[in-house]
Amino acid sequence: MTWHGPTFRISDGEHIDGAWCLVRRRHDLLDEYVVEHLFVYADGLITCDGSGPADLAGLERLLATGKLALDPPHARERREEPPKRSKWETRYPEPRTDESFLAEVADEIRRLAGLPTAADRCRDAVLAYTEQPTQERRLLLRDAYLAVPAHLRVYLLGDMDRQDRPLRMLLTDLGEAVDGDGPVATEDMHHHALAYFTDLAEGIERVRRSRAVPYADDPPGVPVPPVAVDEAVYPRGWPTEPGLFTLRNDYDAPFTYAGREYPTVVHAYWALSAADPADHDRILAAATARRARELAGGTARRADWPGTRLAVMADLLRAKFDRHPRLAEVLLATGEAPIVHIGISEAPFWRDEGPRGGRNWAGRLLELVRSELCAAQSGQTPAARTAETALRAATRTGSQTGENGGA
Known part of the structure; x- marks a missing residue:
């Protein structure tokens, strides 16, 4: 039997891991067997489409009464007898029976529960x-x-x-x-x-x-739970005491990048993505990060943007936290926890979408910058890395000057 997964169900707010395989269920109206999914879960619950919830004993009854079958009866009748060979010589597994299948299901439940099979x-x-x-x-x-x-x-x-x-x-x-x-x-x-x-x-x-x-270099101990950097709206302005919200790209934290002053990372990212220098300046002048994103949506992107946007975003975050030590302290306070960037304003490329996916690059780059800040505190930042950053910034400044008309 081939088990598929992972799957899960929610029970009383708890996430219960599961797996599923294919069986045959007798359709009472059609008087024939149809293929159905048999789901098993870590807490022992077993469900099959049209047969309701059960446990191992219930599954045994369904098999005994013929309401569920591993193979349709007519297929068993047509099956040819294998050539006679001694049991020792045969390379085939033992025939799967209802009894051995029940033992397999019990093993799958133990596996899902983290118990030895x-x-x-x-x-x-x-x-x-x-x-x-x-x-x-x-x-x-x-x-x-x-x-x-x-x-x-x-x-x-x-x-x-x-x-x-x-x-x-x-x-x-x-x-x-x-x-x-x-x-x-x-x-x-x-x-x-x-x-x-x-x-x-x-x-x-x-x-x-x-x-x-x-x-060998993995941190010892149990994994640290992730830190969620969620999207929030503050109608009366940002709170005075810095918190995780300061790690978001729309937080008002001015910084200088390639010789220009940007009010937020969102302003900088979308302005730098624009192919037209005039669009760059319009986005930069937007009153809010949200307005900057809206303006950028109708502009043309630089041809090289898909290949460079991660590097640009990483440098923008470095510039932000270099300029604002208090925000860097907030980032460092997350320790070794994974950072999950949640929201609706960014594309799935930048945010985490839980079971639906999302690549969470905004969270990953925050972890990268956090690691660099930690290394700098420990005096372990290589000189070559500093020189490389300076060279890249100088090259980018020259390129930006040509692109944006001296911007």
Whole structure:
């Protein structure tokens, strides 16, 4: 069964993670089976279009009564018998039954809830046996293996060639035929299986160490919740005490950029985007950031704007916070938290839209400038970075002078 996701539902204001797969539901009026979505959630709720909410016991009843089916009955009747092969030789998984499907659904619910699945527990039992290969741990491993839904056992080790055969060999008692019709289990066979799992454990450890390298500089501890920089309207003017609202681009914080004074980042961004120097000056003279954005909407953009706008916005933010140390303190006070820029005035390229998307570049660039301010406080800003910034500013000033008629 293929599970799809992520999905979720809201219950009493709480976000409940879920996943879904396809099943067949008997349509009473048409007297036939139609494909439906079966949703399962981390709290154990199960729903299927037209069948109402249920739990595992309810799902079992729906399968037993034929209201839900994994395959339409006529498809099972037409299915040809596979060629006769011994159970040991076959490379196909066990047939999926209602019982094994219910075990799979229970495992999916555990996974969504952040709990170990039967496959997780079996892999842990493999590692435990590898560390200390006693008869007691072998029996525990057998129980863990048999707890995995039968039709999924063949995929348990992720080995396309051997599949789960090393497990089946190891879990068969000495002198017994593996799977009832395979080779007789011997000491040598058990040793080979144990060597396989020893190599597997060492490989897992190598992968774990290699994966740890890219994350070696991640901050320790639990992730910091994001800081939301929301859009707000203040009819009586901006509050006197600086807060997160000062991080927004429409906040009145004049600064100098490329030799010109701009009242807000919004004024500067949209004025600099204009292809016509006259449009630049009209936008710059707008009474409010909102009016500047409205004026810019009807003007032509510079040809290079899509490729340069992120760099320009980053420099405008640097200029703003360099000019206003109190605002820089507000930005630094957000610590290591992700900054989520929320609103309706900017395009999704700049803002976060939650589950609907949004690229949140305004928030990302604020995090970049915050990191630079933090590095400057620590005396870790490279001299080369300062020189590069100065060179880029000088180049841009010359270009701006030519573009905007000496602006």
